Amino acid sequence: MIxxxxxxxxxxIGNYVVKPYAGPREAIEAEQPVCSRRKPSKRAAAENxxxxxxxxxxxxxxxxxxxxxxxxxxxxxxxxIIVQVLSCIKELGIKGLRFAPSAVVNIKxxxxxxxxxxxxxxxxQASGICGELGDAVVDGLxxxxxxxxxPHGARPHAIETGDLSIDVAFIGASAADDFGNCxxxxxxxxxxxxxxxxxDSTNAENVVVITDNxxxxxxxxxxxxxxxxxxxxKVDEIGDPKKIGAGAxxxxxxxxxxxxxxxxxxxxxxxxLFKDGYSFQTGAGAIPVACTNYLADYTEQAGIQASFALGGxxxxxxxxxxxxLLRSMLCSQSFDAVAARAIAEYPNIVEIDNSMYANMFNKSxxxxxLNFGVLGALEVDTDFxxxxxxxxxxxxxxGLGGGPDVADGADISIVTLPIIRGRIPSVVDKVFTCCTxxxxxxxxxxxxGIALNPKHKNYEMLKEDLxxxxxxxxxxxxxxxxxxxxxxxxxxxxxxxxxxxxxxxxDGTVIDVIRQIKRD
Amino acid sequence: xxxxxxxxxxxxxSGANPINMIQAAFYNExxxxxxxxxxxxxxxxxxxxxxxxxxxxxxxxxxxxVIIRVNGIYSEYIDEDLEAAVRARPDAIRIxxxxxxxxxxxxxxxxxxxxxxxxxxVGKIEVWCNIESYLGLINAYEIATADPxxxxxxxxxxxxxxxxxxxxxxxxxxxxxxRNMLLTACRHAxxxxxxxxxxxxxxxxxxxxxxxxxxNLGFDGKTCVHPRQIDIVNSFFTPSEKEIKYxxxxxxxxxxxxxxxxxAVTLDGSMIDKPMELRARTTLAQAEAAGIAIGGxxx
Numbered sequence: 001m002i003x004x005x006x007x008x009x010x011x012x013i014g015n016y017v018v019k020p021y022a023g024p025r026e027a028i029e030a031e032q033p034v035c036s037r038r039k040p041s042k043r044a045a046a047e048n049x050x051x052x053x054x055x056x057x058x059x060x061x062x063x064x065x066x067x068x069x070x071x072x073x074x075x076x077x078x079x080x081i082i083v084q085v086l087s088c089i090k091e092l093g094i095k096g097l098r099f100a101p102s103a104v105v106n107i108k109x110x111x112x113x114x115x116x117x118x119x120x121x122x123x124x125q126a127s128g129i130c131g132e133l134g135d136a137v138v139d140g141l142x143x144x145x146x147x148x149x150x151p152h153g154a155r156p157h158a159i160e161t162g163d164l165s166i167d168v169a170f171i172g173a174s175a176a177d178d179f180g181n182c183x184x185x186x187x188x189x190x191x192x193x194x195x196x197x198x199x200d201s202t203n204a205e206n207v208v209v210i211t212d213n214x215x216x217x218x219x220x221x222x223x224x225x226x227x228x229x230x231x232x233x234k235v236d237e238i239g240d241p242k243k244i245g246a247g248a249x250x251x252x253x254x255x256x257x258x259x260x261x262x263x264x265x266x267x268x269x270x271x272x273l274f275k276d277g278y279s280f281q282t283g284a285g286a287i288p289v290a291c292t293n294y295l296a297d298y299t300e301q302a303g304i305q306a307s308f309a310l311g312g313x314x315x316x317x318x319x320x321x322x323x324x325l326l327r328s329m330l331c332s333q334s335f336d337a338v339a340a341r342a343i344a345e346y347p348n349i350v351e352i353d354n355s356m357y358a359n360m361f362n363k364s365x366x367x368x369x370l371n372f373g374v375l376g377a378l379e380v381d382t383d384f385x386x387x388x389x390x391x392x393x394x395x396x397x398x399g400l401g402g403g404p405d406v407a408d409g410a411d412i413s414i415v416t417l418p419i420i421r422g423r424i425p426s427v428v429d430k431v432f433t434c435c436t437x438x439x440x441x442x443x444x445x446x447x448x449g450i451a452l453n454p455k456h457k458n459y460e461m462l463k464e465d466l467x468x469x470x471x472x473x474x475x476x477x478x479x480x481x482x483x484x485x486x487x488x489x490x491x492x493x494x495x496x497x498x499x500x501x502x503x504x505x506x507d508g509t510v511i512d513v514i515r516q517i518k519r520d
Numbered sequence: 521x522x523x524x525x526x527x528x529x530x531x532x533x534s535g536a537n538p539i540n541m542i543q544a545a546f547y548n549e550x551x552x553x554x555x556x557x558x559x560x561x562x563x564x565x566x567x568x569x570x571x572x573x574x575x576x577x578x579x580x581x582x583x584x585x586v587i588i589r590v591n592g593i594y595s596e597y598i599d600e601d602l603e604a605a606v607r608a609r610p611d612a613i614r615i616x617x618x619x620x621x622x623x624x625x626x627x628x629x630x631x632x633x634x635x636x637x638x639x640x641x642v643g644k645i646e647v648w649c650n651i652e653s654y655l656g657l658i659n660a661y662e663i664a665t666a667d668p669x670x671x672x673x674x675x676x677x678x679x680x681x682x683x684x685x686x687x688x689x690x691x692x693x694x695x696x697x698x699r700n701m702l703l704t705a706c707r708h709a710x711x712x713x714x715x716x717x718x719x720x721x722x723x724x725x726x727x728x729x730x731x732x733x734x735x736n737l738g739f740d741g742k743t744c745v746h747p748r749q750i751d752i753v754n755s756f757f758t759p760s761e762k763e764i765k766y767x768x769x770x771x772x773x774x775x776x777x778x779x780x781x782x783x784a785v786t787l788d789g790s791m792i793d794k795p796m797e798l799r800a801r802t803t804l805a806q807a808e809a810a811g812i813a814i815g816g817x818x819x
Contacts (some may be wrong), residue, residue: 253722255747256543420542447546470811485579486542 005385005434007512013499014145014171019509024408024439027507035162037205038228050178052231054088055230058168061206067167068479071101072196074172074184074377076332078243079105081172081210082112084235090120096144098123100164102155102354103195103399106131116141117146124425127152127499128389128399132397135395140516146499149389151504152332153358153365153405156199160361163508169204171197171229174213174239177219180229184334185344187213188486189239192313192343194223198353201228212238220343223351232370232420244337251293251316252286256447260416261287263372263445265294269302270469272463273371273411276304280372281311281406284335288374288418292316299325305508311357311402312364313349323345329335332357332402358405360506367409375403377417379431382476384438384453384513386415387431389503392424394493394517400435407440412456420448425483425490427476432493434512435503449474460510494518525585525611525739526550526704526805527672527712528757529750534559540681545581547747548754550809553587557599557616565597569604576608587648589614591724593623597786602627606634612646612671617679621662628667643669648714652676653683657701664709674743675702677716688719690726692733703738710795712740721746731756739801758810759803767800774800 003010003020011018019027032110051057063069069089071082082101087110099121104112112133115121117206125148129137131252137147148157158164173194176189182189189212201207201224208231209224252258264287268274280295282288293316299306306326309317315330315338320326328348334340343349352366359365367373379387380399386407391397407413417426442456450473452463466473495515527530530551533544536559544552554576558566565620576586588610590601605613615630618624628647635642647669651657657680677695678688686694695716706713715734718727727749734742735756742753759767774797776783784791804814 253546253748258748259547419546422539447543 001263002493003509003511005253005437005511007434008511010299010499011509013502013513015146021437021505021507021509021511024437025507027509032161034160035165036160036203037165038203039205048178048422049180049229050214050234050246051349051444054085054233054235055092056199057208057233058085058088058092058094061168061208063089065094066097066098068098068100068165070166070169070200071228072171072177072200073101073103073105074191074193074194075105075189075239075244076197078240079107079172080169080237080239083107083110083212085170086112086115086120090115095119096122098125098165100125101154103127103166103401104131104133106133108132113141116143124148125150125158126399127155127237127401130396130398133399138390138421138514138517139519140395140496140498140500143390146502146513147501149400150503150504151358151400151404151506152196152354152402153360153367154504154508155357156353156359157201157361157508159203161508162164166200166204168206168208169197169200170208171201171224171255173209173211173224175213175215176232177215177217177218177226178208178232179226180207180209180232181217181219181222181224181226181292182211182229182362183219183221183223185223185341187211189213189241189244190235190337190340191239191244193331193351194355195357196353198223199355203425206230208217208233209472210235210238212236235301237352239458242261244340245288250289252290254286254354256418257286260418260445261448262294263450264414264416265298266469266471267414267443267445267450267466267507268295268372270471271364271372271412271465274298274302277308278304278309278336278371279306279308280368280374281309281410282314282317282374283376284312284314284468285376287376288486289314289316291374292320296320296323296325311406313332315339316367318342318346318349322410330357337397346503347489356504358402358409360405360408365409367405370406371412371415373406373410375406375413375415375436377403377415377426379426380417380441380444380476381428381431381438382480384441384444384455384476385431385434386436386438386441387433388435390433390514392490392493394432394495394514400503404436404440407436408506412442412462415444417444417446419448419483420486423487425480425487427479429480433503433514437505437511444476444479446479449479526809527585527714527800528809529741529753530674530714530743531747531750532559532677532743532745536560536628537565538571541571541572541575544747545584547750549584549744549747549750550741551585551587552581553589553614553743554602554610555589556597556605557589557591569597569601573604573608576610581711585612586614587614589616592616603634603722606631606640606645607638609640610645612648614648614674616650617652617676618663619653620659621666622668624649624663624670630667631669636782645649645669646671648672648674649659650674650676651702654680655683657698660702660705661708664705666713670711670725672712672714672740673702673706675699675716676715678719680716690720690723690730692730699737699739707738715739715742717743717745717797718749719745721748724752727752728756734767736747754809757806758812759806763803764807764812764814767803770796771804772799786795
């Protein structure tokens with residue numbers, strides 16, 4: 001069948017019954033109670049939650065073949081928890097697990113691929129699987145079912161509907177007490193917000209907190225409450241602080257990125273929504289950080305204050321708050337060390353549940369109030385569809401993150417990307433993998449020009465505002481032609497029929513699939 | 521000969537760096553200089569020449585004044601550089617280290633020959649001469665008036681200070697005389713004067729001070745060494761309200777003269793010549809580029 005963004009998708013993929021993407025806000029949710037595996041008190045009041053080691057905790061949880069385990073990815077590539085846990089599971093001889101972290105970070109020696117090959121893991125669900133695992137998956141790594149990729153807002157929804165039912169949630173924390181109250185805000189390996197794990201802690205059958213920093217009861221501040229925690233384990237190291245985030249992400253000096261960032265900030269400042277109390281999400285990376293700095297300057301010049309920044313936080317956003325240009329920060333993730341520690345330092349920087357951030361099936365989510373959302377992309381096509389997963393050769397290069405959620409939720413969603421990367425065009429006829437439907441993208445910003453989407457809900461308003469500000473725009477076809485004129489038209493990536501990944505949209509429908517890359 | 525095309529900023533893109541050549545077209549510089557000279561290692565001269573030819577001939581960026589800088593007049597590359605550069609049809613060719621009038625004449629003659637051989641419109645390609653030594657400076661006026669193709673002199677401060685045994689400083693006192701001398705020659709010849717680069721790309725405040733001097737001395741533009749310098753330099757070439765009003769009056773007088781079929785037009789008792797008219801058009805183009813709606817209201 002063909003879904004609403006023109007992608008051909010089977011009605012069933014193995015045991016997975018496909019609900020095709022039908023268009024923005026078209027998904028109808030069954031009226032069923034929220035699912036949770038959490039049980040009332042399992043132990044006597046005096047029972048000690050602090051376990052001597054990981055293996056004991058795993059055994060105490062009753063982890064068995066075929067069960068589902070989860071993690072958060074807030075330690076990024078500095079994570080040392082996932083490998084420790086998987087190694088213990090492997091030593092215990094437990095096989096065929098479903099691995100369901102919020103995202104798979106690129107862990108090496110051993111990698112997740114090694115745990116797939118030895119049979120410890122045979123299914124994967126996450127928001128992204130970039131790195132060695134991703135490359136192996138698109139090349140046909142043997143799993144018992146395709147990888148399910150969900151944006152941040154869809155994961156808590158899948159947990160609450162029971163589609164993703166977690167047996168054991170392993171939650172890394174940079175500080176915890178012996179009752180399981182824990183946080184990522186303090187300690188030598190602070191990662192900041194534990195927003196991704198809130199939903200795991202309240203819905204998994206078993207919750208294990210892992211830390212290298214046991215603090216006296218009560219752990220202050222507490223992000224995840226002891227109410228939800230079954231066991232606590234102290235390990236020698238939970239992460240590498242240099243890779244978790246050594247400092248504030250610095251302002252790039254790349255002139256191309258600065259140009260794109262400046263244009264992005266120009267668009268926001270030109271909009272009628274840029275007024276006292278406006279809100280934004282800029283995200284992480286060179287362009288977003290530079291964009292945040294430009295936006296701060298515009299805000300100061302206008303003599304206004306933003307009401308909130310949302311989602312992943314950087315030192316640049318914290319700086320904006322410190323300058324009095326931003327009233328509050330709703331932080332579901334911390335991208336650098338400054339942002340990680342800021343939650344504990346400033347009362348208006350608030351750690352939030354990832355579900356509150358982006359789950360569209362909540363009674364409300366914070367994205368519903370967002371004015372400006374800035375997004376990165378690997379490719380955009382002439383229908384404004386966005387690919388944030390796969391590169392020019394079909395290789396896995398990114399994760400969905402909250403991109404599809406932000407595009408849909410924000411009044412003005414701004415996609416920033418260079419028009420070419422190396423010899424590869426970024427603006428194309430048809431994206432290889434559709435992750436975000438073009439109807440939710442308001443504007444695409446490149447160094448070669450700005451293209452407005454005439455089909456976006458706020459097109460007329462934005463066009464009028466940009467015209468009034470003298471900001472020139474071009475068509476998306478102009479950008480495509482410019483890109484192709486520089487690189488030529490690439491040959492389509494050839495695939496086999498085997499589906500390696502199912503790409504879900506924020507409403508739980510299937511927006512695309514990724515097939516195995518055909519290699520010569 | 522003076523054109524109304526803006527020349528506030530000139531950005532070099534090395535022929536040895538295809539990515540930079542592509543990206544350079546997207547910044548806000550008025551003039552994009554594809555370089556065959558200093559930025560290209562000797563081993564890559566041929567490939568850079570071919571790449572620049574194909575880029576300018578077939579992928580010429582829109583809305584830029586496109587320049588090709590060839591290798592030195594006495595280098596082994598100059599003949600092939602000129603052949604490729606002329607046939608690529610840029611707006612101008614930039615000649616490094618010109619010291620004598622005869623050199624400029626010879627290069628311009630060669631350009632004419634190539635244009636003729638290629639069946640191109642003769643005289644369309646303009647020439648910028650880089651003044652990069654005390655000899656070039658002494659002969660600046662002679663060079664500026666050597667051929668009608670020559671529309672600009674550009675000061676190259678690094679080589680100039682070396683030829684003077686001077687030390688290059690941020691304050692730039694060592695090139696103060698050269699700046700004035702070059703400007704005087706250009707003004708007398710009725711062509712444009714382009715100031716030297718400010719080398720420290722990590723010192724925006726220093727660049728602002730230097731560009732303020734550039735502008736106050738009377739230069740028409742400045743060469744930039746990095747894209748991050750462009751917007752700063754452009755901002756200094758935003759004309760004042762008084763200049764805009766005067767430019768409008770000049771052009772109104774010219775139009776009125778045409779309506780009345782007058783041969784000579786005057787404004788406030790002075791005759792308006794062609795360079796004055798073009799300067800007025802440049803002022804209005806600068807105002808427009810700075811986002812000023814004519815009439816003085818900023819867009």
